[in-house]
Amino acid sequence: MDSSLPWKKVVALTGILIQILCLCTLVESSPSLFDRIISLPGQPQVGFEQYSGYVTVDEKKQRALFYYFAEAEIDPTLKPLVLWLNGGPGCSSLGVGAFSENGPFRPSGEKLVRNEHSWNREANMLYLETPIGVGFSYSSDTSSYEGVDDKITARDNLVFLQRWFDKFPQYRNRSLYITGESYAGHYVPQLAELMLLFNKKEKLFNLKGIALGNPVLEFATDFNSRAEFFWSHGLISDTTYTMFTSFCNYSRYVSEYYRGSVSPICSRVMGQVSRETSRFVDKYDVTLDVCISSVLSQSKVLAPKQDGDTIDVCVEDETVNYLNRKDVQMALHAQLVGVRRWAVCSNILDYELLNLEIPTITIVQKLIKAGIPVLVYSGDQDSVIPLTGSRKLVNGLAKELGLRTTVPYRVWFEGQQVGGWTQVYGDILSFATIRGASHEAPFSQPERSLVLFKAFLGGLPLPEAF
Ligand SMILES: *[C@@H]1O[C@H](CO)[C@@H](O)[C@H](O)[C@H]1NC(C)=O
Ligand SMILES: *[C@@H]1O[C@H](CO)[C@@H](O)[C@H](O)[C@H]1NC(C)=O
Numbered sequence: 001m002d003s004s005l006p007w008k009k010v011v012a013l014t015g016i017l018i019q020i021l022c023l024c025t026l027v028e029s030s031p032s033l034f035d036r037i038i039s040l041p042g043q044p045q046v047g048f049e050q051y052s053g054y055v056t057v058d059e060k061k062q063r064a065l066f067y068y069f070a071e072a073e074i075d076p077t078l079k080p081l082v083l084w085l086n087g088g089p090g091c092s093s094l095g096v097g098a099f100s101e102n103g104p105f106r107p108s109g110e111k112l113v114r115n116e117h118s119w120n121r122e123a124n125m126l127y128l129e130t131p132i133g134v135g136f137s138y139s140s141d142t143s144s145y146e147g148v149d150d151k152i153t154a155r156d157n158l159v160f161l162q163r164w165f166d167k168f169p170q171y172r173n174r175s176l177y178i179t180g181e182s183y184a185g186h187y188v189p190q191l192a193e194l195m196l197l198f199n200k201k202e203k204l205f206n207l208k209g210i211a212l213g214n215p216v217l218e219f220a221t222d223f224n225s226r227a228e229f230f231w232s233h234g235l236i237s238d239t240t241y242t243m244f245t246s247f248c249n250y251s252r253y254v255s256e257y258y259r260g261s262v263s264p265i266c267s268r269v270m271g272q273v274s275r276e277t278s279r280f281v282d283k284y285d286v287t288l289d290v291c292i293s294s295v296l297s298q299s300k301v302l303a304p305k306q307d308g309d310t311i312d313v314c315v316e317d318e319t320v321n322y323l324n325r326k327d328v329q330m331a332l333h334a335q336l337v338g339v340r341r342w343a344v345c346s347n348i349l350d351y352e353l354l355n356l357e358i359p360t361i362t363i364v365q366k367l368i369k370a371g372i373p374v375l376v377y378s379g380d381q382d383s384v385i386p387l388t389g390s391r392k393l394v395n396g397l398a399k400e401l402g403l404r405t406t407v408p409y410r411v412w413f414e415g416q417q418v419g420g421w422t423q424v425y426g427d428i429l430s431f432a433t434i435r436g437a438s439h440e441a442p443f444s445q446p447e448r449s450l451v452l453f454k455a456f457l458g459g460l461p462l463p464e465a466f
Contacts, residue, residue, distance in 0.1 A: 195207050
C-alpha cells in the first residue's frame with residue numbers, strides 16, 4: 001500500500017468503492033431498477049410501482065420490445081401476473097390497453113387521471129407493445145418489419161417474457177394469465193401454446209388461464225356475423241342485408257381485399273353497406289358517439305357533448321398527444337427508433353395479413369385439453385367481432401370437447417344492474433357478454449369489465465344476484 005496516500009483520499013476512494021459495490025449488488029438483486037418509473041408527467045400520487053423499458057428479443061437485428069408494467073395497488077406479491085395484448089395486428093397495448101382501457105391512468109389534457117376500475121386493483125398488469133414496429137418497439141434493421149407474421153410474433157413474445165423474468169425474477173413462478181382483445185385472439189392462444197411446449201423442457205410459465213375479448217378466433221364465423229349485427233341494429237336495410245348475406249359476404253370481401261382483387265359484386269355490396277352504415281358510426285361500438293376530430297382529422301368540427309357523458313370518445317387523440325411528449329418518453333425510458341412519432345397503430349409494420357384466416361379456435365381447444373381455463377368475452381355493442389360469432393364458436397368448441405354446461409346461459413350482475421350474460425362449460429370454458437360495451441370493453445364499461453376480470457382470476461362464476 002502506498003503510505004504517501006493522504007488519509008482523506010483513502011477514505012474518499014473507499015467510499016467510491018463501497019458505492020460501486022452497493023450499486024452492483026443492487027443491480028444484481030434487482031435488475032428492474034433502471035426501468036422503474038419515478039413518476040409519469042401529470043400523474044396523481046399512487047401507492048404502487050410502475051416500470052417500463054425494453055427487452056431485446058434478438059441481438060443480431062437489434063429487435064427490442066417495449067413494455068409498461070403496473071404493479072398491483074395492494075399486496076403485489078400475493079397477486080398474479082397478467083399480460084395484456086392488443087390486436088390490430090399492429091396496435092399498441094400501451095396506448096390502447098393501458099391508457100384507454102384497463103390501465104391505472106387515462107390521459108386528459110396535460111394530466112393523467114386515475115382509472116378507478118384499473119385491472120391493477122386485482123393483478124400485476126404487464127402491457128407489451130408487440131410485434132416490433134408497434135409503438136416504441138423497434139428493430140434497427142428496418143427489413144425486419146416486412147412479413148412479420150403470427151409465428152414470429154408468438155416467438156418474440158415468448159422470448160420477451162423469458163427475458164423479462166430476468167429483470168423481474170420475483171415474478172418467475174407467479175400465477176400467470178394472458179389476456180387481450182381483437183387480433184390478440186391470435187396472439188394469446190399462440191403464445192400460450194408455445195409456453196406449454198417450452199414448459200415440457202423447463203417449467204417456466206405458471207400459466208393459469210387466458211381471457212380473450214371480442215377475439216378473432218375463426219375468421220369466417222367471426223366476420224360473417226357482422227351482417228346480422230348491422231341489420232338487427234338498424235345500420236343496414238333489409239335489401240342490403242340480403243345482398244350482404246347472399247351475393248358477397250364479409251369474409252369473402254376481406255379475403256379478396258387482402259389478395260388485392262376485389263370482385264365487382266363485392267365492391268358493389270360493400271359500397272352499399274358503407275353508405276348505409278355511414279362513417280359517423282363507430283363500428284367498434286355502434287351506440288357510442290364518434291370522436292369527430294378523429295373521423296374528420298382535416299376539419300375542425302366540434303362534437304356537442306351530451307350531459308352526463310362520462311366517456312371521452314377522443315381518448316385516443318389524448319393518448320397520441322401524451323405519448324409524443326418528450327418528458328413522457330423520458331419518464332417511460334422510451335425512444336423513437338426509425339419513426340418520428342408514436343402512433344396508436346403502426347405505420348411501418350408490414351404484417352402478413354392473410355394470417356387472419358388461420359383459425360386459432362383449434363389452439364384454444366388444445367389449451368383446454370391441457371387444462372388451461374379459457375374465457376371468451378364480448379362487448380355486445382361491437383360490430384367488428386360481434387358476440388354472436390364468438391358465442392357460436394365457443395358453443396361449438398364445447399360440443400366438440402364434450403363439455404357439459406356447468407352454468408346455464410343466464411344474466412350476471414354488476415352493482416344492481418345486468419352486466420351481461422354468461423354460460424360456462426365443464427368449469428373450464430366460459431363465455432360472457434358485457435352489456436353496453438364496445439370492442440374495447442374495459443374502455444366503455446370499466447366497472448363491468450373489472451367484475452368480469454376479478455371473477456376470471458378467481459376462477460369463480462359471475463355474480464348471479466345483487
Ligand atoms: C411454482 O409454483 C407452484 C405453485 O403454483 C409450485 O407448486 C412450484 O413448486 C413452484 N416452482 C418453483 C420452481 O418455485
Ligand atoms: C361466405 O361466402 C363464401 C364464398 O362465397 C362461402 O363459401 C361461405 O359459405 C359464405 N359464408 C356464409 C356464412 O354465408
